[in-house]
Amino acid sequence: MTAVLTGHHGAALGRGRVSPRRRAQPCRCSQLEAATTVEYKDTWTDIAFIALCRKAYGNLAGWQSPRSWKAGGETYKGMVEVSSALMKGRSPAEQREAVIAGFPKVPPWFRRAFPYSRWGAELNAQITPRFFTWLVGPMCIEEATLSDGTVQRSAVKIERCRYLAESGCAGMCVNLCKSPVQQFFTHELGMPLTMKPDFEEYSAAVTSAPCDPAEQAQVAYEPVIGIECHIQLNTRTKAFCSCPNEYGAPPNTHICPVCLAHPGTLPVLNAEVVHKAALAGLALGSAIAAVSKFDRKQYFYADLPKGYQISQYDVPICAGGAIDVALPDGSALRVGITRAHLEEDAGKLVHSGADQLTGSEYSLVDFNRAGVPLLEIVSDPDMRSGVEAAAYAAELRRIMVFFGITDGNMQDGSIRCDVNVSVRPEGRQRFGTKVEIKNMNSFSAMQKAIDFEIERQVGALRGGREAEVVQETRLFDEGRGVTYSMRRKEGLADYRYFPEPDLLPLHVSDAYLAELRRNLPELPAARRARYVALGLPPADAVVLADEPPTAAYFDAVLAAGAPAKPAANWVMGDVMAFCKEERVRMDQLQLAPATLADLVALIEAGTISGKIGKQLLPDLFQGEGGGGVMALVEARGLAQISDPAAVEAIVDGVLAANPKQLALFRGGKTKLQGFFVGQVMKESAGRANPAMLNRILMCKLNEA
Structure with missing residues (x-):
């Protein structure tokens, strides 16, 4: 030949x-x-x-x-x-x-x-x-x-x-x-x-x-990770029709001829979708396109009634940008943003007898989600481990939630992340074979899936099994902690993109963007930095700035005059515990931020003890204390005893009532100090000033 x-x-x-x-x-x-x-x-x-x-x-x-x-x-x-x-x-x-x-x-x-x-x-x-x-x-x-x-x-x-x-x-x-x-x-x-x-x-x-197995095993591989996050926008209605955008409604109750692609129907763009997309782009530091357009992404699946998805292909609304991510070890990582584009969601398939269409006895389709607006945010391949990827996704979620773009409930599908993982020999610029991972409903699951996939790919390459690493989509089985093959990855050409003929190009004016910039919320990273500047440890700042209701409540307590550190301790401790137990957010509490600030001020001034403060909290959570915490303290006689003579009298009475324990203490059993403190607090109904009590008690115990 x-x-x-x-x-x-x-x-x-x-x-x-x-x-x-x-x-x-x-x-x-x-x-x-x-x-x-x-x-x-x-x-x-x-x-x-x-x-x-x-x-x-x-x-x-x-x-x-x-x-x-x-x-x-x-x-x-x-x-x-x-x-x-x-x-x-x-x-x-x-x-x-x-x-x-x-x-x-x-x-x-x-x-x-x-x-x-x-x-x-x-x-x-x-x-x-x-x-x-x-x-x-x-x-x-x-x-x-x-x-x-x-x-x-x-x-x-x-x-x-x-x-x-x-x-x-x-x-x-x-x-x-x-x-x-x-x-x-x-x-x-x-x-x-x-x-x-x-x-x-x-x-x-x-x-x-x-x-040479030894030579093969010595090759060092570098993971390369990029993430595509699909953010469900929390608009009142869907992207291209007036159906409600509400999660959890009975199946197929939020649908219309536009959702179901009936002949003759035309999409009408929801202006709030554009507003939230532009807001997200500014939060990410992206360039907002003055003119962008919509395209048809064509594929067939049971949950896609049109036979195509309205998306954005070559001219997205947002391009570029970056997120600064704080890692658990205290270091920082900047992850670039490739693009962010608008698209509509598909319906939801419910399978019987299997977790996917293949192998199921039958499948049901709920079109309530069809047409719900999505913003797909594509990162640069800047991450190198499961820890970095999970930290990036968590920070992206915080930004989107703080800016009011999504509710951020991963368990409801409000944020769905597809992770692309490949490995390459260290020092090589060209990427390895990319594998996409789906089906991760938490950041911890994402980290585990990525770490497993990295180990799988490196093991295959070092073992001479390069054929096992192919471009495909894999699902994560959280129960077993493994990924498994779902399908070969389709390519861009298979979707046959072309401009959406039923929607005009999207124009975003400079004046509109300038107005958005003037009213941008505070980024979570900036809020954390502000809390650290107030003297809080970075770990406390992360907890307080993690969710908008918590951050807003803490800021309101500070605005009412409470010192930062004791206020943070009360918010992260008793208040968070109550919210978790009652399953409420802080913006739903009957305990007003000003009331908590009054409580903290009374404790810091020595008017009441921390123990008394904890005793008052259950009533304050029920809305009492509207007339002021001090009025409640006085009405119940809970003010701390800070008169030295009064405290000394109580101490003398306790020592006189426990001569045996006093003799043992003076004989060297100093651990009995705690016993005497407890007895004094009992006699004073917990009102004795702790610092004064300890000072007077030690003087009395050490008398000859």
Whole structure:
């Protein structure tokens, strides 16, 4: 067989050795850009091998091509067709297993009788170009250097892989050729084989040589993580119709002809959607597009009544920006924002008998969520661990909640994050194979999923199982702490984006943005910094600035005159505990911030003790104390006893009533001091000034 490469004007550039006219970049769906055209002139033996291979793949796929096989490219095209049929409906692992099952089984004695040798490896390299040029194109034999320094001619360079170029599919190359062939030669024939395709050059290197496990295990890998967060906007109505945007309503009660895509209906953009998207963009430091547009993202699924999703493709409303993230170890990380675009949500599928459509007995569709406005925020791939990713997502949620863009309830689906994870050798700029992870309903689950996926990918690469790392979508099983394959990742081209003809371009004026900027809320990071400046520890600042109701309540207590540190202790302690127990937010409390500030002031002034303050709290939570906490203290006679003479009298009475314990204390059992303190507090009904009590008591106990 000869291969003729056609250049810009159709002239033959060379025979046998192929130099592509341009580099082809892998895209998101693992579909490679079209290669420069090559004309292959197959011999009759090539045609026979192609027909046999097509028949074998057809049997594995359970599919017979309707084409009558002919000479040349038509025959090879038929083989690619049946390869594609073999992939459909199968996960990458199932594809590999199907091909491996079609290989002949070699008896175990063969590997014992013919163990790996240099002679066998070099013979294999000599045979490959003579028998497999019909499949992969022109090849040449090269030298391979083993880990011990030995040089042998056991490597084959595929100058331009015909199977990869004509299929245009990296997944087909890896799962139907590379991985099964490697496994067959290594495990069945006992001939260690490594195939390394170059998806940019359409070339490949095939080496017959034992790998060095120690060398492979020493490779350091760097994780690369990016996150796509889908933020449900808390508008009163949906994005393109007047149906209520409310969570938890009975199924299919918040729908209309627009939601269900009835013929003749037209979308009308909700202005509040644009307002919240612009507000989010300003919070992220993004550039807000003066003119953006909507597009149709076309795909078919049971929960998508239109058959397409209204989204934004090439001209999003927000571009750029960054978030400064505080990490648990005290360090900081800046995560860039690639873009943020508007789109509508799909309906919700409820499956019976399985957690996804495949395998379920039946599925029900609730269209209440169809048309709910979403803002998809795409981060730069700036994170390197599950901890960093979870911290970024948590900070993004805080910003969106503090700015009133979403309610932030992850358990209700208000924020849904898809995480993209890949690993690459340290020092390499090019990204590794990206895997998308879904089905994480908490930040802790996100961290666990990412850490597992990093470990899985690194383990596969270090173990020589590169074929296990493919571009796909995986789900996280929180119960088992593992990710598992859901489907191969679709690419941008599959969605056939085009501009939405029923919506005009979206214009955002400079005057509108200037008004938004004048009224921007305080960012959570700025609020934390303000609390730290008041003398609070950073950990306390994080707790107080985590939720808007808590931060607003604490700020109101400060505004009423309470000192920052004692006020923070009461808010983070008793007040938070009450809210958790009663399942209420702080903005729903009957205990007014000014009342709590009065309570803190009385304790700090020594008018009442902290113990008395805790005794008063249950009544204050019920709304008492409206006339002032001091009035309640006086009415109940709870004012702290701070008269030295009165405290001394109580101490004298306690010591006189407990002569035995007094003698033991003076005999060296100093731990009895706590006993006497308790007795004095009991006699004073908890009203004795603690500092004064301890001072007077120690003087009395140490008297001769």
